[in-house]
Amino acid sequence: MLEVNGLKTYFFTRSGALKAVDGVSFALARGETLAIVGESGCGKSVTALSLMRLVPDPPGRIVGGSISLDGIDILGLDDDEIRAMRGRDISMIFQEPMTSLNPVMTVGRQIGEVLRLHQTLTKAELQRKVVALLSLVRIPEAAQRAREYPHQLSGGMRQRVMIAIALACNPKVLIADEPTTALDVTVQAQILELIVDLQKKLGTAVILITHDLGLVAQTAQRVIVMYAGRKVEEAAVDALFADPLHQYTRGLMASLPRLGLLRGEAASSKRLQDIPGIVPPLTNLPIGCVFAPRCARADDRCRSEYPAYEEKGPGHWAACWHPGPSNGRGHD
Numbered sequence: 140m141l142e143v144n145g146l147k148t149y150f151f152t153r154s155g156a157l158k159a160v161d162g163v164s165f166a167l168a169r170g171e172t173l174a175i176v177g178e179s180g181c182g183k184s185v186t187a188l189s190l191m192r193l194v195p196d197p198p199g200r201i202v203g204g205s206i207s208l209d210g211i212d213i214l215g216l217d218d219d220e221i222r223a224m225r226g227r228d229i230s231m232i233f234q235e236p237m238t239s240l241n242p243v244m245t246v247g248r249q250i251g252e253v254l255r256l257h258q259t260l261t262k263a264e265l266q267r268k269v270v271a272l273l274s275l276v277r278i279p280e281a282a283q284r285a286r287e288y289p290h291q292l293s294g295g296m297r298q299r300v301m302i303a304i305a306l307a308c309n310p311k312v313l314i315a316d317e318p319t320t321a322l323d324v325t326v327q328a329q330i331l332e333l334i335v336d337l338q339k340k341l342g343t344a345v346i347l348i349t350h351d352l353g354l355v356a357q358t359a360q361r362v363i364v365m366y367a368g369r370k371v372e373e374a375a376v377d378a379l380f381a382d383p384l385h386q387y388t389r390g391l392m393a394s395l396p397r398l399g400l401l402r403g404e405a406a407s408s409k410r411l412q413d414i415p416g417i418v419p420p421l422t423n424l425p426i427g428c429v430f431a432p433r434c435a436r437a438d439d440r441c442r443s444e445y446p447a448y449e450e451k452g453p454g455h456w457a458a459c460w461h462p463g464p465s466n467g468r469g470h471d
């Protein structure tokens with residue numbers, strides 16, 4: 140349904156072109172949940188914003204690739220067409236709902252605005268739909284809540300409102316960009332469960348963006364691991380957890396608290412203690428494998444030649460010269 144091919148989104152900064160997304164490709168099937176994981180600064184949000192055509196320009200620009208949704212070329216749409224598409228075909232929820240909600244408008248009105256933008260409804264129908272949407276995202280006393288302002292709601296309730304807005308017009312694709320990061324752990328689990336339930340109920344395809352592999356295990360069918368603007372691994376969730384190939388993915392997993400893997404339990408966001416170093420500046424990437432400076436296995440080839448992105452097992456792709464566990468088919 141959604142096909143992204145060789146997407147390149149750069150920011151033109153004083154220190155040169157910052158390659159936030161550098162040739163990323165993936166496909167998303169109807170009703171599927173695809174997770175995009177990676178540390179902060181790896182290009183996950185910019186990938187999402189590119190799909191929505193919301194990359195701030197300047198300094199950002201989509202300089203290459205294609206995005207098509209049910210055969211429609213998203214990069215070829217004019218401003219009116221893309222506005223009509225947002226919310227109706229593809230919508231997005233962000234990490235911090237407070238900054239995305241209008242503080243001086245009741246939440247009911249904000250949901251109503253989205254509905255009115257895409258549908259012709261009488262006032263009574265609109266009112267009914269708003270309340271139904273608030274109930275759908277399990278906000279108690281929906282009719283009353285509809286008349287309240289964002290600051291009157293808790294963080295979790297605000298995120299529910301954002302989900303209601305995003306799902307108001309029953310989009311084909313919902314992008315959830317770190318949707319629970321700003322919330323406390325119990326609320327995180329509830330919001331995630333809500334997204335999964337609604338997706339099943341409505342058949343929406345979801346792109347779940349997170350730095351937390353624990354969330355991925357609970358929700359997604361397929362995972363893309365991004366590092367420094369590129370895709371370094373992709374697999375079905377089970378295959379990725381059973382047999383992570385890229386050393387970066389292995390590092391992400393090693394830093395995952397064991398308990399977080401258990402279904403139904405929210406993972407805490409622990410730092411990546413097992414991967415030394417940080418994501419390199421995206422304006423000045425090393426010539427070989429971008430992860431080499433942080434990788435315990437890196438050798439001369441890794442430092443001089445970018446690894447080919449290859450299918451190493453059925454449906455399991457990785458860009459790594461020395462994939463797999465240290466005692467398995469790896470080289471050491």
Ligand code: ADP
Binds near residue numbers: 183186195
């Ligand atoms: P992630 O979501 O994986 O944490 P992002 O996609 O937000 O990372 O960012 C990828 C890179 O793009 C980062 O290096 C970030 O600094 C850069 N970037 C994002 N937005 C802008 C912007 N508006 N101007 C300049 N650089 C940006």
Ligand code: MG
Binds near residue numbers: 180183185316317
């Ligand atoms: Mg982000």
